[in-house]
Amino acid sequence: MKILIVDSDIEHNRVISIHLKKSGFDVVESETGKIGWRSVQSEKPDIVLIDCTLSDSSGSALLYKIRGKKRLRKVAVILFATNSDEDSQVRALDSGADDFMLKPFSPRLLEARVNALIRRLHLIFDNADLANRGSNGGDLSKGWSVEYGDVRINAESHKLFLKGLRADVSPTEFNILYFFMHNPDVAFTREQILKEVWGDNIVVEPRTVDQHIRRIRATFKIYGCSNIIVTVRGVGYMFEQLN
């Protein structure tokens, strides 16, 4: 397990680092947010520890950069702060941190929290096969039914109900809906949609997605359902769970 520490407090840095190394972790250190950002990308750590009070850029800015990269979503992040009110603690967690610790803390406690995180990460790897069986085919046959407002979709029977009435949609339209309904309130690019619904290695023009969305919308309109698939300008489309 590789841990990256981003902390400008060199003394604190050293204490933690030594302790973690002694416990068998692979430890890398950065003193500034800038270097930290580079290290995150090059070193590919499993866990990143960030001090919120960095000299050049705030820790939460680094966190936000990390969370912005899809490739880095899996890395776990623990934030530190020296003196913080509850608000900033909540904010830190809400903006994507996995844990938050108030300085000063003992290396032992840090290690305990790091280990707790690792246990979760292990579950991810254990379930990797589950997660990877994505996109095409297998995924769709599972699961029961999902319902949001007027829309109910049933995977097994491949049926779509609008306001309780059976509505007819083509297979691709169904798949798109199925995908969207399992990811409400997340905007996807056309490319992402293609990848998720069509499959990884299928080449289709991104604009094709527009057509299918259009057809789905038309069907919805017939049944008097409100626009459930919203276009997010500059991004793509999103299934919006009302309100």
Added chain:
Amino acid sequence: MKILIVDSDIEHNRVISIHLKKSGFDVVESETGKIGWRSVQSEKPDIVLIDCTLSDSSGSALLYKIRGKKRLRKVAVILFATNSDEDSQVRALDSGADDFMLKPFSPRLLEARVNALIRRLHLIFDNADLANRGSNGGDLSKGWSVEYGDVRINAESHKLFLKGLRADVSPTEFNILYFFMHNPDVAFTREQILKEVWGDNIVVEPRTVDQHIRRIRATFKIYGCSNIIVTVRGVGYMFEQLN
């Protein structure tokens, strides 16, 4: 998402429960470790909150039981304790808890930590098993959001809320806001903003930033929000965290 609370402190129990329910969680309560153990098996919660100081059996004993059952490995556990030294905190985490919180804490903080855990759970299931959680679920995909005063912004859904109401902004405006909200109280030059928001190698007149700021401000005005983006004369602009 279903949460089971095991806590003999009824008052505390109630406060937490109400808050979590309001946030869309499915909440079940138990007052003793014995009942709690039965509930864990029957209710199949996603997350269990345990107060370490239960009347009949200690919380860590319940945790131990849960971790012993293979079927229950996946459930996340957060432990509470009223007055505990660091040692017991470490012990709690080492014996399998996902998180540990010192009482008293505000419901908001609890929710933030619960959400942090859920994000991890989501990564584990990676859109695949979410089908089974189905329909009624509150907003599972809350995603990463930042909030200051009247302003809340959500990266995944690309949504901006002002005073709780959905506000419409263009992509660039959104990006600027998103950037600013992750770097509160830091003044940036137009050049810096361009670099951060537009990208490294894109050539745009610095004064263009003014226009976007203007449009953002106009939107804020409509919703009666105070000037959040302040101009710093001679430098550029800054997102000011009100206080």
Added chain:
DNA sequence: ACTTATTGTGACAATTTAATAACAAATAGA
């Protein structure tokens, strides 16, 4: 007050992006 530097404003053109429509290719059903 005058001058200068800096920012706000409004109008407009250029650009980007999405909705629409029409059509060809592929697929499946009878």
Added chain:
DNA sequence: TCTATTTGTTATTAAATTGTCACAATAAGT
């Protein structure tokens, strides 16, 4: 087979976003 449906591509249209400028307003310095 033939037909109807589904699917993907492309061109056109419509709409929204964006960048730029000239100029007004404002602040700062002398």
